[in-house]
Amino acid sequence: MRRNYKLLVLVLLFAAASCSFTTKTFDDPNKDKTLIELITYVLENGHYDAKDLNDSFSKEVYKDYLEGIDPLKRYFYASDIEEFSQYEDKLDDQIKNSDISFFDITHERMVQRMTEAQDLYKEILSQPFDFSKKETFDTNYDEHPYASSKEEMKERWRKQLKFSAIANFYDKKKEQKLALENDPDHEIKTDAELEEEARELTKSSMEEYFDFNDDLERRDWFSLYVNAIVEEFDPHTFYFAPQDKDRFDMAMSGKLEGIGARLQKKNDNVKIVEIISGGPAWRGEEVEVGDEILKVKQEDEKEAVSVVGMRLDDAVSLIKGPKGTKVTLTLRKVDGTLKDVQIVRDVVEIEETYAKTAVVNKNDRTYGVINLPKFYFDMENYSERNAASDVKNEIVRLKEQGMEGLVIDLRNNGGGSLKTVVDIAGLFIKEGPIVQVKSKLEGQEILKDTDPSVLWDGPLVILVNELSASASEILAAAMQDYKRAIIIGSKQTYGKGTVQNVLDLNRWVRNNDLGDLGALKITTQKFYRVNGGSTQLEGVKSDVVVPDRYSYIDIGEKDQENPLPWDQIEAASYTVWDGYIDFEETLSSSKERMAQNDHLKLIQENAEWIRDQRNDTSFPLSYVEYEAEMSRNEEQAKRFNKISEYESNLSYLSLPYEEELFETDTVLAEKRMRWHENLSSDVYMEEAVNVLEDMKMNNIKKSGVALKK
The missing domain is CATH 3.90.226.10 (2-enoyl-CoA Hydratase; Chain A, domain 1)
Structure with a gap:
């Protein structure tokens, strides 16, 4: 279908030459507005079954976007939704005018509410849970109303965290029972001690969750808003931010240019979780699963760049690169020693x-x-x-x-x-x-x-x-x-x-x-x-x-x-x-x-x-x-x-x-x-x-x- 793709590009390019995409538009420093304008034009002219941008379309975007960024209804309050509701039937007009004020207000509020949520979960998890109390937790979030007060929001978080902790507590009790069956002299912990361990596990998972969210930048949230718009056309129309496009290309071809390792961020550190068979890192035999990458140095640069605390996507961008180029990684090895390893990048097949x-x-x-x-x-x-x-x-x-x-x-x-x-x-x-x-x-x-x-x-x-x-x-x-x-x-x-x-x-x-x-x-x-x-x-x-x-x-x-x-x-x-x-x-x-x-x-x-x-x-x-x-x-x-x-x-x-x-x-x-x-x-x-x-x-x-x- 390459021929169809080229024809579509030619048609849209020709149309773009006579439409409103002028040099003045591109001089506008607001990249997000330009992106909305450009995507809207492409969708209206290139989609198989383009939708009319009207009030009905606006209401669907409004609903899907809010559900997408707060699916568990544990950030926004009913008062926030009431404030946002003025935009419910106006997003079609905002899209046509490249107006992103709805995104701006919801993004700012989300950042604020997530900060408040971090204080909430820490406060809740500082106290023991009472697992003898009869109560239930409903995971049908669609039926939950938005919280109307801070007390109600705290109660919602308490139940969600308790739901996580009771599962950990159950697992801890089972582990102890099995340990006793295998070893009668195994040290028995009290329920209070096991409850504390269960809470710590829940706390650790929440810290990792918010660490990930703290890495999200405005552009990441804006991609969610853009996709709430484009997915109204059909479920397979999708906007790829630059790094998402790279991942899509890799998934489609099964190839990437880099060192051949899968990375994961944990507690501000970039850790190697898999060495891809046949890749440069695998061939060099100096990199191991569990190694942490501390610094990255390009062959044409004098200084190495620290990746500790860096967004994982940004760290990956530094590490990968064209075939034949060299990169030096400063690693904290599994045994705790530090080592510089130079790797020649290559095409890696997944x-x-x-x-x-x-x-x-x-x-x-x-x-x-x-x-x-x-x-x-x-x-x-x-x-x-x-x-x-x-x-x-x-x-x-x-x-x-x-x-x-x-x-x-x-x-x-x-x-x-x-x-x-x-x-x-x-x-x-x-x-x-x-x-x-x-x-x-x-x-x-x-x-x-x-x-x-x-x-x-x-x-x-x-x-x-x-x-x-x-x-x-x-x-x-x-x-x-x-x-x-x-x-x-x-x-x-x-x-x-x-x-x-x-x-x-x-x-x-x-x-x-x-x-x-x-x-x-x-x-x-x-x-x-x-x-x-x-x-x-x-x-x-x-x-x-x-x-x-x-x-x-x-x-x-x-x-x-x-x-x-x-x-x-x-x-x-x-x-x-x-x-x-x-x-x-x-x-x-x-x-x-x-x-x-x-x-x-x-x-x-x-x-x-x-x-x-x-x-x-x-x-x-x-x-x-x-x-x-x-x-x-x-x-x-x-x-x-x-x-x-x-x-x-x-x-x-x-x-x-x-x-x-x-x-x-x-x-x-x-x-x-x-x-x-x-x-x-x-x-x-x-x-x-x-x-x-x-x-x-x-x-x-x-x-x-x-x-x-």
């Missing part, structure tokens, strides 16, 4: 992003499994590593191992590049349409596979669940419409039938002295199946439906705010796959196995139990009642322990090229071992392999009949 492959043998037949976490690609250069090229390479390798059937696992795959979907689908069919796309600017078009070759013409199963979305749904839908694959999974997938493009907002700014304005992910198209139906809201319905823990949780597109509606268009011209596979016989066998599977019945019961637990929002704050409720829940949960204990008697192995990598990369070896163990206890994967076996046998039977004739 292995979890990429497709991974395993082989499994059953009844002397070899089957392949490809897990695809997302449809990744490099947004700057599609010819770089992407999901389609990786899947193609893995299929070639699997064929070399004698593969007789293939499972593509798209569970939890939230989507990605549309082009990679078309390329992957083309590996399994001859020429033909894969997906239809409808655009505001270009009308309707059909994206086709134009390569008549078929890389894999054998049995194919696709696994999905409620979190399989967007590009995952395109691939599953296309293979289902062609009767090329059997889809196994949830009743329906996520239901995201829209396409987004990411637009760099800086390209509209002439003589920009405002700094990086970030980017806007904007919905520009809807896609449709080759049969003309839309996956929007309805998703893809599995051929074989199996229960899972998400069955009763509202997590689909239909459960989001402001989704675009479902519709349909005329079907494209396509030819159903002419393989030998008898779909109906295979589906019938699979459904029969599923209906008789006691393990799946237990998963169904677990899903219903999770639903009931989520619907219960009232919790006791007296220990006797809390302990009784936890005990009941734990007894009930024991019934579901068997779910994780399931064994399929199938063993999974890596391909030979990965086995060679394991000799030097023990981290990768451990990750693959864990994945293979999970596959062995995966009832859905077991059924996918069973279906492959049925498809293979049906193929052989049909082939035999054809040969006899």
Whole structure:
């Protein structure tokens, strides 16, 4: 869809040349006002289904923004909301006029209220909780009114903190009981001592929470306000502040340029929490998990910069950098010593992003499994590593191992590049349409596979669940419409039938002295199946439906705010796959196995139990009642322990090229071992392999009949 993206940019650039974005605007020092003006223009002219900026729109932005910044209603008072309410139906006018006075007043008030809240929690946690007192805490915050007085606000905080502390107290009591069972001489602590420890844990978590919030700057809060505006257009239109855009690019490509370490801020210190396998830090072997970064020095600078107390995002910006450049880190090692370590930055690949492959043998037949976490690609250069090229390479390798059937696992795959979907689908069919796309600017078009070759013409199963979305749904839908694959999974997938493009907002700014304005992910198209139906809201319905823990949780597109509606268009011209596979016989066998599977019945019961637990929002704050409720829940949960204990008697192995990598990369070896163990206890994967076996046998039977004739 690169061509569509470029056309949109050209159209908007042309329009921008004749609209109100003048040099005078960019000379305005108020970057936030310019950002509102720019985003509003782009949305009105580029969004697939642009909303009217009217009083109704204003009220929705007002509601969603306030809910977004104070979801637990523990900062703003009823008097604050009464003061803010004068803006409820005026935000549309403010947006049109690039007026940010509503944001300014709410931001200033939030900073004030958070400061007051810090005093409140410290005061409350300085005194013991009375866990003998009968009272409850309701976590259905939507039904809570805003506090009308300081006394009411303090009481609200007291209950929330007590709710946290009683959970810690319960855990402490359990730990002590277990310790006594293992060691009768274990020192017994009084309830008063355990209560104090529980309170300290709650206090520590609150300190970390407010440390994080103290790092937030005005720009961070303003991004929340901007997104309250843009998400009224649809749930997938989103504003990326500059550093958020970097993270999005990294997530889509699975690559970053830096040292190859994941960082976390704790008590003003930047700590290394993971070394990414294969990255510069991993190769150098001088950096360890647990090391703290004290200073950062660039190769062209004389002085190092202290990152102690610095915002984590700012520290990360100093540490990462272009491939080939050097950075020196002053580390406080795990053993307490100080050490300067120089690292040459490089391109780091996040292995979890990429497709991974395993082989499994059953009844002397070899089957392949490809897990695809997302449809990744490099947004700057599609010819770089992407999901389609990786899947193609893995299929070639699997064929070399004698593969007789293939499972593509798209569970939890939230989507990605549309082009990679078309390329992957083309590996399994001859020429033909894969997906239809409808655009505001270009009308309707059909994206086709134009390569008549078929890389894999054998049995194919696709696994999905409620979190399989967007590009995952395109691939599953296309293979289902062609009767090329059997889809196994949830009743329906996520239901995201829209396409987004990411637009760099800086390209509209002439003589920009405002700094990086970030980017806007904007919905520009809807896609449709080759049969003309839309996956929007309805998703893809599995051929074989199996229960899972998400069955009763509202997590689909239909459960989001402001989704675009479902519709349909005329079907494209396509030819159903002419393989030998008898779909109906295979589906019938699979459904029969599923209906008789006691393990799946237990998963169904677990899903219903999770639903009931989520619907219960009232919790006791007296220990006797809390302990009784936890005990009941734990007894009930024991019934579901068997779910994780399931064994399929199938063993999974890596391909030979990965086995060679394991000799030097023990981290990768451990990750693959864990994945293979999970596959062995995966009832859905077991059924996918069973279906492959049925498809293979049906193929052989049909082939035999054809040969006899």
